[in-house]
Amino acid sequence: MRFLTARLATSVAVQMQTVAVGWQVYEITRDPLDLGLIGLSQFLPFVLLVLPAGHFADQHVRQKLLSACYGLELVCALLLLAFSLSGLSVVWPVFAVMVLFGVARAFAMPTGQALLPNLVPPALFGRAVAVNSTTWQLSTIAGPAIGGLVYLAGAPVVYGSVAALLALAVILMFGVKAPAPRRSAESIGLDSLLEGLRFVFRRRTILGAISLDLFAVLFGGATALLPAYASDILQVGPDGLGLLRAAPGVGAAVVALVLAWRPLTERVGPAMLWGVALFGLATVVFGISTSFLLSLAALAILGAADMVSVYIRHLLVQLETPDEIRGRVSAVSAVFIGASNELGEFESGVTAAWWGLRPAVVVGGVASVVIAGLWARWFPELRRLDRFGPPRA
Secondary structure, eight states: OHHHHHHHHHHHHHHHHHHHHHHHHHHHHOOHHHHHHHHHHHHHHHHHHHHHHHHHHHHSOHHHHHHHHHHHHHHHHHHHHHHHHTOOOOSHHHHHHHHHHHHHHHHHHHHHHHHHHHHSOGGGHHHHHHHHHHHHHHHHHHHHHHHHHHHTTOHHHHHHHHHHHHHHHHHHHHTOOOOOOOOOSOOSSHHHHTHHHHHHHHOHHHHHHHHHHHHHHHHOOGGGGHHHIIIIISOOOHHHHHHHHHHHHHHHHHHHHHHHHSOOOSSHHHHHHHHHHHHHHHHHHHHHOOOHHHHHHHHHHHHHHHHHHHHHHHHHHHHTSOGGGHHHHHHHHHHHHHIIIIIHHHHHHHHHHHHOHHHHHHHHHHHHHHHHHHHHHHOHHHHHOOSOOOOOO
8 A cells, every 4th residue: 555655646746747847848948849858858867777777676675766766756856846946947957857857767667667566466466557557547637637737826836746745655665565576696787687678579479569569659649749739729728738638547547447347368469459559549639639628538548548558568577577587677668668758758849840739749640550550460479469478476
């Protein structure tokens, strides 16, 4: 319960911060490229550090390491608060803080993923993934909506609230009890760091699943452009932006609750491929919409489809991986996820600056549909995957 509560507090805080940072940056520059740079500033430190972070998670007490990550995120929130109170008129300090935030995420993502299997019996892991995902999706509903509303009182109020939530998460994580990871005897080195990568490339179903997620979200990252969409196309303020940010979480949370009640146990590969195709179609609808309500509906369907992909990918990675290298394999998965999210935000910002908001989103959605079809052809193992394998010790 402490782990889930800490995760919920952290996730709500990060979602609130995302809304505030995006609106604040776009309000200062009015340039969609800067929205992409927010993602790039997080991605660069993330991709450089996440593989060593995975090895670190395999060699140290994971709950203490996760507490330290939350503490660094707290520092980021306090810096954003200080900048806002001083009257922010340029955006480079925000990008600098996002670099530091990327460092925290590089260690937090593989550590958190590797810690979860240590907290529940193997037989309950599928339900635990769904419950954990539900917690995350609840935060993506509540966090953006709260962040958008609180932003009406000013950016400092948002960042102060974020700092309070992260402080609570740090305290809670120190109380989490879990067995120490099963350490391998190897010391840190290039060969050890690459063990997770070698493992992924030996398992084509895992490789297909996480690479499918990478390229689909890389090209279909419409959410990065939401501040510009809210302001310029849908003509709503930060409260409307908060609702738009929350909409994917609503759809994803519904699917996560269904999966917690009735876990997916058959035809999991085709379900993942169809989920990615639906994600792309919903992105296209959002791209051409000028109605606030239709945009909300498209984003909710987008989130629901993405949840199917996330659930299947996470189960495949964790169930197929021995515990002694789970941190490193989770780090490889995190590289793919980080590339699809943060690098996808940068790609969306660049294409929006080149082509305009709507063409960038529509082309990205079409690309996601095409990618689902290509992966069905290139990874027949994934297309034929019917059931998850037994958990590995």
